[in-house]
Amino acid sequence: xxxxxxxxxxxxxxxxxxxxxxxxxxxxxxxxxxxxxxxxxxxxxxxxxxxxxxxxxxxxxxxxxxxxxxxxxxxxxxxxxxxxxxxxxxxxxxxxxxxxxxxxxxxxxxxxxxxxxxxxxxxxxxxxxx
Numbered sequence: 371x372x373x374x375x376x377x378x379x380x381x382x383x384x385x386x387x388x389x390x391x392x393x394x395x396x397x398x399x400x401x402x403x404x405x406x407x408x409x410x411x412x413x414x415x416x417x418x419x420x421x422x423x424x425x426x427x428x429x430x431x432x433x434x435x436x437x438x439x440x441x442x443x444x445x446x447x448x449x450x451x452x453x454x455x456x457x458x459x460x461x462x463x464x465x466x467x468x469x470x471x472x473x474x475x476x477x478x479x480x481x482x483x484x485x486x487x488x489x490x491x492x493x494x495x496x497x498x499x500x
Contacts, residue, residue, distance in 0.1 A: 371484070372487040376489075376492040377492075380492075387463070387464060389447070389450060389464055390463060390464065390465045392441070392442060392467040392470035393428070393432075393441040394441060394442055394444055399425075446466065461482075461485070462483060462488055
């Protein structure tokens with residue numbers, strides 16, 4: 371993403387943002403589980419144990435008592451997207467929740483919005499200031 375932004379942002383005034391949400395509270399998982407049960411359940415193959423672990427951990431995360439909800443509403447994520455759209459200089463990367471920030475911290479701590487890496491890529495490949 372940073373490389374693409376390096377080439378087109380200044381030249382064409384086109385901005386790119388990766389929106390990194392955490393879990394989104396919706397009926398998707400519930401609907402998928404109901405459908406699987408109605409159609410014979412989960413296939414008993416090498417993916418089943420991984421899927422079951424994922425579901426168990428998602429349920430555990432949903433019931434946490436940390437005071438910081440894991441799952442956001444679609445409206446909360448949309449609000450972050452709208453903020454990005456309205457920004458004069460939108461971030462290259464943005465997380466939509468505290469949970470997503472915590473999950474991505476290792477990769478984003480030194481460059482939370484992605485602009486430092488974008489500038490470095492532009493400097494290396496395009497010769498510095500445009």
